Amino acid sequence: MFDPTIFENLKIAFENQLYDLDNLDGVISIIDRKDNLDLAVMSRTWTLTFVLAQVELKQVPLSAEIVLSSSVQDLAGEILEHETAHPACSLMLRFHCLIDNPFEQCKKIERAISEIWERNMLPRQSLSAMYDTELHPVHGSPLWLPIIYRNTIELPFNRRINEDQMDDIDQLIEYTINTLEAIGDAVL
Template sequence: MYDPTIFENLKVAFENNVYDLDNLEQKIDIKNRVDQMDLSVIARTFKIEFALVDQSDITAEIILDASLEDLAGEILEIANKDVGCTLALKFHKSIQNPDLQCEEIEQAIKDIWEDDIELTQTLSFVYGTELSSYTNAIEVKFKQKINEDQIRDIAMFLEHVLETLHMFTKL
């Protein structure tokens, strides 16, 4: 009998919770969804991007990854192998004053999320246009792998994502 992987179970749980926020609660609008199998390295990636209703200029993307090592460790039931998935968030927000706003964003992220994260902010702009704003790609990587034990935490996780999006509308 087919036994779904940790990745498959987490993907479905994230999908269900995010689609509920879109369809039932109408708090968000889903912008994009990716379910990818990378055959060159035998890895799985699931991404789902969304924005708050009426706030489409600031987006959040949940990124769930499983490497060959994680998939093989689970399927082959390798003892003492820390299997699971990596989880990351990516937010996109337009900013005008990077020196001030990047610092505010970093502090707000640290206030909302635990210390067990890696935070990266990458600024970009379109060359040849008048520079009035930058696009800030804010990436939050969680250091610990997740597995089915965290499925019950997904609703609370998504509440934190929504809180982060609301906070970004004020900065």
């Protein structure tokens, strides 16, 4: 018999609360789940992606993703019970949305996130566009810009988590849902 790792325990705690919000409360709709083991570096990554249940996905393509990861050092230190090991997991939140005015909407998104998260969590926003989408010309220039951009917003946590933070998971999920709603308001 083996004891579950910190990674497994945190993953299950997140899944229990998120699936309850989907199946029982109808607050969110889970649209994707991944549980990956990278055999090249022996790391684990779990992601769960969801949307707000009341938002029609075709009207506002907006989603949140919770990413939990653990390295081989963390897993080995925990399983082998090394005295010097401090096993924990890394946590990141990732949001996806479409925007049409990056100069204005990215600033609104950053402000909304800073109002919800009370610490210095600066989001990393990455914009991308499809090559063959509709383009519009830049006045007085030979350049053409996309009409729609895909914005990927990452909120990495600067500290690692373990089972001591189990009681914080419900609040973290609540903040994630609030952030998803605020991003939706910022891009409309």
